[in-house]
Amino acid sequence: MVKREHLSLEMECLTLFQSNPYLFETIQGLEKRLGRKMSDLEPILESLTAQGILQRTGEGAMAYFRYKEPAVIAEFSFTSELEPL
Amino acid sequence: MKVSTGIRGLDKVLDGGIPQGSAIVLEGAPGTGKTTLGMQFLYKGIVDHNEPGIFFTFEEFPDQIYEDMESYGWDLKDLERKNRLRVIGISPDIFLDQMTSKDGLFEQLVREIDCRRIVIDSISLFEYLPDKTGENGRSLLYTLRNIVRKFGLTSLFIQELSSLDRRKIPFEHFIADGVIRLSLKEHMNIFRKRTLEVTKMRGTKINEGEHIYQITDKGIYLLLASQIVTDKYISDQNEKIKTGIPELDNLLGGGMAKGAVYMLDTNSKANYRHIVGAIYAERVKAGNRILSLLSSTQTVTELKALMDLYGIDIDQLAREKRLYFIEHYNRPFPAGWEGSVFHVQGMENKDYDRFLWEKCKGLVKECKENHKDWFAYYDLSTIFNERGAEYVLRSFAKETAFARSFGMTVLVLCNFKEVGEQAASFLERTSNGVFKTWVDGSYQYLQVTKSPDGQISKPYLLESIGQKPYIRLV
Ligand SMILES: Nc1ncnc2c1ncn2[C@@H]1O[C@H](COP(=O)(O)OP(=O)(O)OP(=O)(O)O)[C@@H](O)[C@H]1O
Numbered sequence: 001m002v003k004r005e006h007l008s009l010e011m012e013c014l015t016l017f018q019s020n021p022y023l024f025e026t027i028q029g030l031e032k033r034l035g036r037k038m039s040d041l042e043p044i045l046e047s048l049t050a051q052g053i054l055q056r057t058g059e060g061a062m063a064y065f066r067y068k069e070p071a072v073i074a075e076f077s078f079t080s081e082l083e084p085l
Numbered sequence: 086m087k088v089s090t091g092i093r094g095l096d097k098v099l100d101g102g103i104p105q106g107s108a109i110v111l112e113g114a115p116g117t118g119k120t121t122l123g124m125q126f127l128y129k130g131i132v133d134h135n136e137p138g139i140f141f142t143f144e145e146f147p148d149q150i151y152e153d154m155e156s157y158g159w160d161l162k163d164l165e166r167k168n169r170l171r172v173i174g175i176s177p178d179i180f181l182d183q184m185t186s187k188d189g190l191f192e193q194l195v196r197e198i199d200c201r202r203i204v205i206d207s208i209s210l211f212e213y214l215p216d217k218t219g220e221n222g223r224s225l226l227y228t229l230r231n232i233v234r235k236f237g238l239t240s241l242f243i244q245e246l247s248s249l250d251r252r253k254i255p256f257e258h259f260i261a262d263g264v265i266r267l268s269l270k271e272h273m274n275i276f277r278k279r280t281l282e283v284t285k286m287r288g289t290k291i292n293e294g295e296h297i298y299q300i301t302d303k304g305i306y307l308l309l310a311s312q313i314v315t316d317k318y319i320s321d322q323n324e325k326i327k328t329g330i331p332e333l334d335n336l337l338g339g340g341m342a343k344g345a346v347y348m349l350d351t352n353s354k355a356n357y358r359h360i361v362g363a364i365y366a367e368r369v370k371a372g373n374r375i376l377s378l379l380s381s382t383q384t385v386t387e388l389k390a391l392m393d394l395y396g397i398d399i400d401q402l403a404r405e406k407r408l409y410f411i412e413h414y415n416r417p418f419p420a421g422w423e424g425s426v427f428h429v430q431g432m433e434n435k436d437y438d439r440f441l442w443e444k445c446k447g448l449v450k451e452c453k454e455n456h457k458d459w460f461a462y463y464d465l466s467t468i469f470n471e472r473g474a475e476y477v478l479r480s481f482a483k484e485t486a487f488a489r490s491f492g493m494t495v496l497v498l499c500n501f502k503e504v505g506e507q508a509a510s511f512l513e514r515t516s517n518g519v520f521k522t523w524v525d526g527s528y529q530y531l532q533v534t535k536s537p538d539g540q541i542s543k544p545y546l547l548e549s550i551g552q553k554p555y556i557r558l559v
């Protein structure tokens with residue numbers, strides 16, 4: 001079902017947001033950052049948002065996406081902070 | 086309340102730091118270290134002063150910044166995990182949109198980490214962004230300043246600067262509480278140097294002038310241009326010898342260091358006559374024995390006229406054998422000077438070397454035993470012309486060591502530009518101190534660019550005055 005080029009573009013988006021956890025970008029901004037067409041990015045961002053990996057805020061052109069830190073990892077790094085060894 | 090900038094030298098320039106809650110423009114050409122300075126401000130704020138911070142970057146990716154800043158040993162991701170720092174990648178249009186939205190992203194982020202400082206890298210694009218009313222982006226910057234003030238955030242707004250757009254005072258300078266400028270300059274066409282200047286800072290006094298900074302493994306390090314005389318080196322005052330120019334003595338922490346070699350680097354237009362005259366006269370008055378090398382332009386007649394100005398009769402001193410001269414040209418000398426003039430014209434380098442070592446060393450040694458101090462003055466261009474560059478480079482370090490071991494203070498006149506980059510950098514390294522004087526437009530400047538204490542100064546204007554020492558640093 002999912003096209004191969006979609007997969008790699010999905011990985012690209014995912015990597016971008018994972019290595020930049022405090023990146024807040026619109027589709028337009030992502031088009032510039034990734035050098036990919038908006039029309040190609042749109043379905044991928046939709047799908048990542050639906051999976052709960054990205055969070056979308058706002059409407060229209062000013063809607064922006066950010067990475068949603070998986071809860072488990074957040075907790076994990078929190079406890080490791082408390083008990084440094 | 087002052088906020089430390091994270092750079093000790095800059096805190097000194099700002100008399101303690103940036104007034105809390107101010108919005109400061111930090112401007113500079115590409116590669117001058119704006120991002121580094123901005124991040125240092127946040128990093129040190131967090132680590133040393135417990136003030137969380139947010140870095141907004143519009144053009145750069147946050148992960149690039151994490152990586153770049155690792156070279157200074159700053160672990161930004163660790164601070165993010167501890168909720169003390171955020172490196173936010175965002176487009177300027179959403180940033181501005183969110184900034185003005187009630188409970189928007191900006192407010193949330195500030196609250197989330199109890200943010201006290203922010204850096205925006207950079208505001209350069211703002212000018213081209215239309216605001217809500219479709220007008221130019223200037224009002225955006227004004228809004229931005231008001232918002233950060235409302236939150237009580239101490240802020241740095243980074244501004245890209247190309248040397249081209251320097252026509253008028255930019256709008257940002259009027260609305261900002263302060264302006265810090267970083268520059269990278271060709272220095273006398275020989276050395277490149279980075280300088281920082283604070284051109285404006287509301288609510289604090291500033292130490293004016295261009296201060297030299299370096300980008301080191303630990304971030305930005307600033308060396309203050311002028312320093313207060315009295316706080317250092319009081320202990321070795323008796324090892325300081327006066328130059329006869331009070332302001333210069335102040336810059337040098339009391340005077341030249343005894344036994345040190347100072348280079349006076351002058352360009353062809355600069356008038357160094359009174360600088361040399363003041364120092365020479367002061368040394369005579371202090372009772373020093375003086376050895377000087379006469380140049381093609383500095384004749385005995387010229388020197389006599391110069392010293393007359395300072396009320397010194399060299400004729401008598403030469404006859405008393407308090408002044409000695411090395412003469413490369415076959416010129417006549419007044420009667421009675423026979424014992425104080427060494428004629429070296431036509432002497433091979435080898436013989437000249439031997440003369441220096443045997444004759445001069447003997448003299449200096451003898452006087453040292455009688456507790457007389459020596460001062461030597463010469464124009465290096467004469468040696469370059471008469472003995473060649475190779476000779477200069479070979480013998481200069483040796484002479485420096487000799488001077489030091491006999492406590493003989495030396496002033497050497499040189500034109501760095503004329504002798505070439507390699508020779509100049511060698512001479513600069515070998516000298517213990519360097520004074521530079523040059524003409525720019527209709528003004529002449531003087532700057533201490535090296536001294537044995539490590540003190541360097543900003544450039545001072547050299548003003549002619551009607552009485553001794555006939556010059557003054559302003
Ligand atoms: N550890 C280090 N020691 C010395 N210099 C360094 C070190 N790390 C980086 N630099 C230098 O610092 C310089 C300036 O870096 P920085 O990115 O802060 O400047 P900038 O003014 O923000 O530049 P730009 O206009 O490109 O954004 C770089 O040219 C780099 O070579």
Ligand SMILES: [Mg+2]
Nearest residue numbers: 119120121206
């Ligand atoms: Mg930068």
